[in-house]
Amino acid sequence: GESVGLHLPTLSVQEGDNSIINCAYSNSASDYFIWYKQESGKGPQFIIDIRSNMDKRQGQRVTVLLNKTVKHLSLQIAATQPGDSAVYFCAEETTSGTYKYIFGTGTRLKVLA
Amino acid sequence: DVKVTQSSRYLVKRTGEKVFLECVQDMDHENMFWYRQDPGLGLRLIYFSYDVKMKEKGDIPEGYSVSREKKERFSLILESASTNQTSMYLCASSSVGTATGELFFGEGSRLTVL
Numbered sequence: 001g002e003s004v005g006l007h008l009p010t011l012s013v014q015e016g017d018n019s020i021i022n023c024a025y026s027n028s029a030s031d032y033f034i035w036y037k038q039e040s041g042k043g044p045q046f047i048i049d050i051r052s053n054m055d056k057r058q059g060q061r062v063t064v065l066l067n068k069t070v071k072h073l074s075l076q077i078a079a080t081q082p083g084d085s086a087v088y089f090c091a092e093e094t095t096s097g098t099y100k101y102i103f104g105t106g107t108r109l110k111v112l113a
Numbered sequence: 114d115v116k117v118t119q120s121s122r123y124l125v126k127r128t129g130e131k132v133f134l135e136c137v138q139d140m141d142h143e144n145m146f147w148y149r150q151d152p153g154l155g156l157r158l159i160y161f162s163y164d165v166k167m168k169e170k171g172d173i174p175e176g177y178s179v180s181r182e183k184k185e186r187f188s189l190i191l192e193s194a195s196t197n198q199t200s201m202y203l204c205a206s207s208s209v210g211t212a213t214g215e216l217f218f219g220e221g222s223r224l225t226v227l
Contacts, residue, residue: 008152032214043117043203043218044156089155091216099144099207099214100171103156 008087010108019077021107023090028071032093034101035064035075039086047075047088077109085111116140119204119219126226132191134222136204143209145187146216147171147179150201159202162187163209194226 013019025033031052036044050057050064050073057064063076073090089106093099120135138145144163148156148171158171160179168179176198180188187206191198201223205216 034213034215041220043205043220044216045218046213046215049213049215091156093214099146099216100158100161101156101216103148105153105155 008106008108010110012110012112013080014112015082016079019075019080019084019109021075021077021088021109023073023075023104025071025073025090025092025104026102027092027094028068030092030094031096033064033066033073034091034093035062035073035088036091036103037084037086037088038106044089080109080111082111082113085109117204117206117217117219119202119222121222122220124222124224126194126224128195128226130194130226132194132224132226134189134191134202134204134224136187136189136219137185138187138204138206138217139185140206140208140217141184142206142217143184144207145181146205146207147177147187147189148203148205149173150203150221156203159189191224194224196226198224199226200224 034049035047038044048059048064061078065074087106089104091101091103117138146161147159150156162168162181178190201221203221204219207216
C-alpha cells in the first residue's frame, strides 16, 4: 500500500551492487521463516523461505541466512536491479504448522541508477 | 495464474457504518487470513479460517467479525466502523500440506473511515 514505509528504515544501493536486509526475530522456538517483497500498491509476494534446521538457503539471486544463536535473519540480493525496489519484510511462524506468522515492520530498498 | 482477489481496492466510509471487505481465492486453499497493515506496525492478524464455516481470532479481532460460507470466499466485517480502523487490509490464503507455508496475498483494500 502507498502508506507502507512512512516509518521504515531505508537501504539505498547502487544498481548492480549486492543488498543485505536484516531482520531480528522474537521467538527462539520458531522454526520456519519467510521473506516477502511488497511493491508499491501491491500485496506482499513470497521470495524465499528457510527452516531452522538450515543456516543458509539460496534462490535465484537471493540468499537467506539464519543465525539462531542471535535470532537474526538476513536476505541478500545479488546484483540488485531497479525492479528490486520495494519493501522487504521477514515473517516467523509462531507455532509450527499453524500458518500463523509474526511479521517484521520491513525495510525499504531503493535502487539507485 | 493463482490469485487472491479483494473486491474493493479503495473505500471511504463514515464512522458507524457497516463495512464488508470481500476476498476470493481461486487456488482451492484451505486456509484464509485477514491482516491489517499500518506504518511502523507491520502486518497484524485479525482473523483466520482453516476451513469452511470455521474461524479463529487472531491478534487484534476487536471490532471485526468474519464469515466463511464457501471455501473460496472469506469476508471481513466491520460492524460499526471507527476512525482507528482506517488502514490497509490484506487478505491471504495458503494450502495445507505443501512444501512451503507461503501465504498468497491479495493486493489490499485501503479503507478510510471519516
